[in-house]
Amino acid sequence: MxxxxxxxxxxxxxxxxxxxxxxxxxxxxxxxxxxxxxxxxxxxxxxxxxxxxxxxxxxxxxxxxxxxxxxxxxxxxxxxxxxxxxxxxxxxxxxxxxxxxxxxxxxxxGGRGGAGGRRSGAQRGSDLRYNLRINLEDAFAGLQKTITVTTAVSCGSCTGTGAEGGSEPQVCPTCNGMGKVRAQQGFFTVERTCPTCSGMGQIIKDKCKVCHGAGRVEKEKSLSVNIPAGVETGTRIRLSGEGEAGVRGGPAGDLYIFIEVNSHPLFEREGLNLYCRVPVSIATAALGGEIEVPTIDGGRSRVKVPEGSQSGRQMRLRGKGMPALRGGPSGDMMIELTVETPVKLTARQREILREFDKLSEENNPQGSSFFASVKSFWDSMKS
Missing domain, CATH: 1.10.287.110 (DnaJ domain)
Incomplete structure (x- = not known):
């Protein structure tokens, strides 16, 4: 046929x-x-x-x-x-x-490179990570920060080629510039990294004396980083081309800055909102009044405490929270009241409180309701 x-x-x-x-x-x-x-x-x-x-x-x-x-x-x-x-x-x-x-x-x-499938030897540099801790105030306002990074930069002596005296790398004779060699094993063709050039596709006979053929040297460099207002823990900032220099003239990698915001002694953050626990006296909680609270921008706000406030009561200050990272309205600040029990009482204070306690049996609605439920529970258990 x-x-x-x-x-x-x-x-x-x-x-x-x-x-x-x-x-x-x-x-x-x-x-x-x-x-x-x-x-x-x-x-x-x-x-x-x-x-x-x-x-x-x-x-x-x-x-x-x-x-x-x-x-x-x-x-x-x-x-x-x-x-x-x-x-x-x-x-x-x-x-x-x-x-x-x-x-x-x-x-x-990464198996091909250049015309005809040949590798040029140039490879992109690795990306770098830098962990940056900042205060909550800096996350609110934003800041300009200078950081120092140890990285691989292009060798100035050989301009990144790895070759001494202006000579050029040569095509690897083993893989003909492919960076890989193939071997037939029955039904399959097995491909391995070229042992002669270690996958670069090129070899350097006369290596640079400064970088020893690597084309790169380690160096510390200082970078100015703009931290925008509204960042939070986990925010990632990318600086293009500020990572490690590429191999044999390849493009540089990127630098990724990961933000971690320190905890704050006064404010607790939840998304765009801030929470602040403010202690108030029994008298202020019972009679009502006015308290002064701090705000994250360094200012002060006066807040009215309603008469008969209990611990855990929250009041909202609109727009006093964190700014949105990519624009939009700011979050709110939540004031949470904590009614404080006085300690180290004087004899006179004890006397007044005992008298007050006798006169206030009808002024504790939550307590009355709780103990009524307790009595009903015990009665049901007896029956």
Missing amino acids: SKRDYYDVLGIAKGADADAIKKAYRQKAKELHPDRNADNPKAEAQFKEANEAYEVLKDANKKAAYDRYGHAAFENGMGSSAGGPRGGGQGDFASAFSDVFDDLFGDFM
Whole structure:
């Protein structure tokens, strides 16, 4: 049985370009994969046929030979120097599928770089993290902060190339600049980092004496950071290009500043709102009055305490909380009253309180209600 035309196998016109060939093969590979066609006995043979066609047409030299001589280009040893197809066997599938896999995932995994799949040796520098603790007042108002970071910067002696005296890195002879080497193991093609260049794709024969070929040196640098008003613990600020310098002229990474806001002796933060517990005397809580409370901006506000206030009662000061990080109305400040019991009483104070207690049996609604419930509970237990 004569072989089908490779262009017909992939469903494309003769003379199709590399992108069209690759797109057609990917579609066929998904459509005909045996795992998706368990009920079609012909799928496996068609799958291998598509692999064989792609193995030839993806390669410019093989494709040129096929366009001129057809299948005869790979018969009787013809075209063997170009590594012609071997009847659609396992080697063809591994090579063809590996090529498509590289195309789909190579860039994401860092496996490709530069034209023709070669790596230039340049790699992006690592991102850095800096933890910055600030006070709640600074989080409210915002501030300009200078920080010192130890990082890798481009070597000034070799301008980041890693090579001495203006010489240039050379393409690695082992991997031809790919940074990876492949080995055939049965059905699979195994890809490993090149042992000669450690995945860089380049080697340096005459290394810079300052950075010893790394292209980078460690250095402390000071940076001015703008902390906007409204930040909270966990807020992340990104300084683009302030991370580690790239390798062999690659772009620098970023610096991420993570904010942690210290606890405050007066205020407790919950989102945009602030809470402040204010102790008041029994007399003020009972008779009512006015108290002065601090605000986070350093000011003062006077608050009226209603007559008969109990511990836990809250009053709201609108707009006296934290500002919104990305604009919008500020939060509120909640005043929570704590009725304070006096200590170290004098004899006269004790006498007055005992007299007051006798006269106030009817002035404690919560106590009366509680003990009425207790009495009802005990009565029910007896019955």
